Structures are given as structure tokens and as C-alpha cells.
Amino acid sequence: MSVFFLIMAMAFVIQVVWAGGEGSLRPEECGKACAYRCSKTHHRKPCLFFCNKCCHTCLCVPSGTYGNKKECPCYNNWKTQEGKPKCP
Numbered sequence: 870m871s872v873f874f875l876i877m878a879m880a881f882v883i884q885v886v887w888a889g890g891e892g893s894l895r896p897e898e899c900g901k902a903c904a905y906r907c908s909k910t911h912h913r914k915p916c917l918f919f920c921n922k923c924c925h926t927c928l929c930v931p932s933g934t935y936g937n938k939k940e941c942p943c944y945n946n947w948k949t950q951e952g953k954p955k956c957p
Contacts, residue, residue, distance in 0.1 A: 891941050892928045899924035907957065909934040916957045923947060923956035 894902060899921050907916035924930050927943035938945035938956070947955045 891943055894924060894928045894930065896925055896928070899928075899930065902930035906930050906934060910957070919955060920957050927956075 903917055903920035903924055906920050907913050910916045920930060923944050926947070927941055929941035929944055931937035931940045931944060938954075944956045945954075949955050
């Protein structure tokens with residue numbers, strides 16, 4: 870019985886630590902997260918393309934429509950060949 874509670878406690882801690890961070894999304898959730906992320910840009914089509922590409926790799930999309938990239942280090946640190954951010 871105590872092993873069960875130990876496992877449940879560990880699962881809860883892991884979920885609290887990783888909630889909303891890197892790897893917190895499933896691939897099928899990327900479309901909705903990126904639609905919101907790109908909802909206020911005038912360059913919607915390229916934003917959606919790169920956001921979905923980044924999300925499928927990182928399984929994370931920063932909160933909000935702009936900024937907050939530190940929530941997803943993979944998303945934040947992925948750069949183009951020119952050294953510019955790849956992910957919107």
C-alpha cells in the first residue's frame with residue numbers, strides 16, 4: 870500500500886515540475902496551441918508553419934501570443950542558419 874502512495878506522490882511531483890514546460894504537449898495539441906500563438910500576427914501562414922514545426926520537435930509552445938519563450942528552452946534556442954530565432 871505504501872508503495873502505491875509513493876508512486877502516486879512521485880507522479881504528482883513530476884507533473885507539477887513539468888506542467889506547461891518542455892514536452893508538456895502531445896503532437897495533436899500543437900495545432901490549437903499554435904493557432905493561439907499566431908492569432909495576433911499579420912504573418913499568420915508562416916507563423917503557423919514554423920510554430921507547428923517547432924512544437925512537433927519540442928512538444929512545447931510558449932504561453933501568450935508573443936514572448937515567454939524561456940518557458941520552452943528547445944523552442945527558444947532553435948535558430949536559423951543566420952542565427953535568428955526559428956520559432957515564433
